[in-house]
Amino acid sequence: MALSQWIDGDESASEMLARVLKERTSLVVPPLHRVPLRVGNVVELVGPSGSAKTQILIQAAVNCILPKEWNGIRYGGLECSVVFIDLDCRLDITRLYQVLKLRILEAISNGSSSTGDQENFDALHATCLRRFFYIRCYDSFEFLATLKTMHHKLQKERDGLGVGLHLLVIDSIGAYHWVDRVSSSLPLWGHNRKPLPSPFLPSRIKRMMLCEQSLSESESRHGKTDGGQVLYREYMPSAWQSFVTHRVFVRDSDEHPTGSSCDRQPTYFSEWLLPSLGFLDKFIVKNAGIFLVP
Template identity: 75%
Template sequence: MALGQWIDGDESASEMLGRVLKERTSLVVPPLHRVPLRVGNVVELVGPSGSAKTQILIQAAVNCILPKEWSGIHYGGLGCPAVFIDLDCRLDITRLLQVLKLRIVEATSNGSLSTGDGENFDALYATCLRRFSYIRCYDSFEFLATLKTMHHKLQKERDSLGVGLHLLVIDSIGAYHWVDRISSSLPLWGHNRKGFSLANVLEAAVEEVRKLLLVHPSIVIASKATIFGDRSSDAVKRDKTLSESELKHGKPDGGLGLYREYMPSAWQSFVTHRVFVRNSDEHLKLSSCEHQPTYSSEWLLPSLGFLDKFIVTNAGVFSVP
């Protein structure tokens, strides 16, 4: 009997195909478009300050909350909820609203809507914002408390919106690194409690995110600032194979070079994908009086062996040749 049930299966081929395609929906955000991401993946976006990490996170969130189609107009989004946890406490929420509005305006213009569709715009805009949740944390304890209490909030939103969380954004995962290192000398709170340490805090955070993904399958994207240093046992070297760009310039131009990995092993082993981004010295000429800064990105996990370039405009993040 058990063998027969196993052969029969518990879903049809069409149901299986629909489930797999849903799990593999892409965020289509440079530089994340290179690798097909699926629910359960944990992507680390690492780079120095000013390397457009937050802009990429904003674009990913906008792509997630925008619908694929609305009133016959194609928007190319996922139509799913997204949660943005701001540990840096520096996110300009008006920037996200700007990108969202411009994406809607651009799509509706291409769709040739009539001038009387202001109400339709407002309805779509409000629907997208209902799918977006913004949470600001000021220390590791607030971060842990947020993760521990998030299940109930997400369950209510799933019941209300009819669709569950698809994207969890953390900006930036190493924001409290130095504060927690200093605080690690605090006395124990009880005989049965672990001492406060950076490793314990991140281990607890990873465990809470892991539990969250079991109940609310989603993609996690976390930004992380780099700490550059000299060669040491805890330094991360780039792959020895030089890319075409490096051979052309004679140095690791736009590449990773060497940076120190300061996150505990619990987080490092939790990450499934890693992308390095940085600001390049190049500028893209958009017009005779406008030059746009160019950024470069490189996939480290998995290693793809080449560099991508992208720019950030008012309308979002775009790849360039």
């Protein structure tokens, strides 16, 4: 929009919101749908092991790489690139393929009954996967080297694909925290190399956040206090805590939805800590992704 058009223009509040939301797409996958997430936001998922944190990251990644529309069928994605940095080296990539495949097949079955669906699926599946970049790092220095050299690679991929990076996923940001802390206390660490200063990782990631969002997973071994029971306690350094703009706490539950035994799925709870919303979302994980439970 030109400056003169903006000055002379006259639009209602609803028209302005529709325009802004269209221009600034956001992640709307459960349980991240409660708060509008924008470029530059850093969202931390915290919770004990086995609380579906990685499943949420996979769902967010699939939502980004899917197109808004393809051959007349609406898929509801953001049509953007995703970088998934796996610091735990435990991501089941076949799980991402499964969620992506089922999302595509569901949209095709709802939006088209014509022939050539298989060709449509194959072409779209390959296009989506070209927007997904998977990187494994095995220590902090490898992670830093990845962040330092990523800008040039992403610029090259942006020129080739015609779309920019929208989401940076780190699973999990605390993977090397305790190893680095112990190593830094030793008299000879890494052949006399100095340990990483705590603000260095956030500052390096912050440079990348000028054009995209970030999702990170942090596994809490202590937890958030609830009725005297400690469920979550922060252990990351203050440099990281001040860097995070949003925080969501997720945990497993003993509850199961009603139904036949084969349909029963583990139930999970999510709670926004930053900003504090004061209520819980309940969700389950199915083959096609995450679904909210009333």
